[in-house]
Amino acid sequence: MNRYIIFSALLTVLCTEGNAAADIGNKALESINNKILNESIIKDKIKHDKEFYKELPREVVGEINQSLNRIDAVAETTINPLKQDVAVTEIKNTIGQTVYVEVEVEDGWRAIDREWLITVNSDEVRLLETLGAEIKEHQKLDNLELLVVRFKIPSNQNEKDIIEQLPERLKKQLGRNHVYEASQSHSNGDDKAQGNKILDSVCNKPIKVGMIDTAINTNHPTFKAVDIKQKQFMQEAVKTPTAHGTAVASLLAGKDQLTPLLSQATLYAASVFYPRNNYSQGAPLINLIKALDWLAGENVEVINMSLTGPENPILEAAINQALKQDITIVAAAGNEGPAASPRFPAAYKEVIAATAVDSNNDIYRWANQGEYIDFSALGVLVKTARVSNGSSYEYGLESGTSIATPVVTAKVACQIVKDKAKKTIISNLELEAIDLGEPGRDPVYGYGKLE
Known part of the structure; x- marks a missing residue:
């Protein structure tokens, strides 16, 4: 019976969550060339299992999640090149x-x-x-x-x-x-897929917004009329990746085929990452704290940090000093799965932690969970700017807590324009959030969804 429950839940997750989880399911189907199960039978089975899964007691759901996380760990190390770091x-x-x-x-x-x-x-x-x-x-x-x-x-x-x-x-x-790592988003190869979402504008007030991320490819058409001030914190002659930062910045202020969350924002973008390979990037802590210092000097109101890593006394000290200057920091919760340990800086008490949901308000499959989660926002199959081969400018669908973070950053920015008091900002957003999951704040959705 337990194996049936786990397998049924796994099928449901693979069917409903898109991006990386869907890719794994698609590869599995392709590998057997439909020799075992007809696709229509699978869909009927999933529909039945989805209803069954919703009715399970909470303790059983917890057991399922633990089992799925063990499966995730195996799948990630055998399929996902992002996890194959050498010593x-x-x-x-x-x-x-x-x-x-x-x-x-x-x-x-x-x-x-x-x-x-x-x-x-x-x-x-x-x-x-x-x-x-x-x-x-x-x-x-x-x-x-x-x-x-x-x-x-x-x-x-x-x-x-x-x-x-x-x-x-x-x-x-x-x-x-x-x-530290860019809170890696998972892209969806089918840009015409169902669920293609363009985020709505949040407000049109002038505001200075900081970003600590990869570099931004400002030649992309989405940034044609956007005020971006970019500073490099990598050593000279080190190649700088641009994909992640370009996607995040396009959500905050990109135009052309996108609707900017903050149409009048000035972006101050700190480039802190080097490429490890074609799939992942790394940012030494010394770069992060230099970036925080620069952004504090530019008097930004809010900083978007779509990156994650371990707790560190130096990072905490730098963030606390920035907070003393009335700078609000919003960070991605992480994409390591519901059983993963807390990711920082999101897990610091005074940092606002953002997680991702899909268009049905279901939590993003790979999102971290924990008491540190503050707010959720749309972050699954969202249209963003994309750079292909360094020169081809396109748009595509991205998913992850790093994609949801700009939405929360934008909502915070609009509150700052009205009232800079941190307590007022949070309390106003709590009232505005759509409560999801357990009543009140919970470790999955936080206070609820901002949109």
Whole structure:
């Protein structure tokens, strides 16, 4: 019976969620060439199973989700190239020189090999040097009022031994130079598919909106009449990806075939990512905090962060300093599945976490869930600007929490125009949100859907 329930639920999910989950289902059907089941029979079966699945007790649904997550984990590592990171990845510039060495560290996260960040004063820098640390960079962040030192522990020394020699106070101000990922959206190959959604405009008031993402290809026709100020935070001669940032920016302010969420916005876009391969990107933490400092100096009102990664004391310190300047930060909840651990910066208390739903208000299959979720918004099969082969400008359908995040950012921006008080912004959005799932705030939809 349990196997029947799990298989039925899996069929329902594969049928209803589109994008990545649908792709897996389609490949499965193609691989057997319809030799076992007729497609019409499958559809009838799914319709029956969908109704059956809705009537199951909550505890049974929980068991199903756990089983599906185990299946997801296997499928992701065997099918999805985004998950096939090697233990050590060398990031090279355009002339073949290695500029970063990315490795796997604690809890499966990624970081720049043997690099650490710490907030210190000038006297404490000398302490690091006496312990044998190689100081790579002093970064004075004037707008965030932080001094961050990036240092590397030489390969002939034990990282743990060096860290243990630091005073307890400094250990609390220390974090790896973790690598954060674009909250990767899953595209749908059929641009004429059912469910092609163009988001509606939210408001037309002038406002400064910050973005921390990949670079934006501003040559795309969607940005022809959009005011974009872009700054690069990657090392020189490092190739910069543009797909993710272009899609996110097109939702916020793109025109041509799209309706901008914020028609009068000025976008301040910080490019912080390098490409790992054709499918994924990485952003060292040092780039993120430099970007936050720049955006604070530009007096943006709200920052969209469609990226995710681990908790880190340095990231938290930088975000807290930005929040003190009345900047509101909206971040993607993550696309690692309902059983995944919290993703940051979304999971920080004062950051607004956005998740994705489809046009039927069903939660996005791959969305993270947890007590940190604040709001949901349409983020499945949404039309965005797309760049193909670096030069062909197109539009396509994208899905993910990173696609829903601009909607929440836009709603926050419009509230800021009316009243900059953070508590007022949140309370107003709570009242505006369409309650989904359990009554009140819940770990799946947050306070509800914004549209």
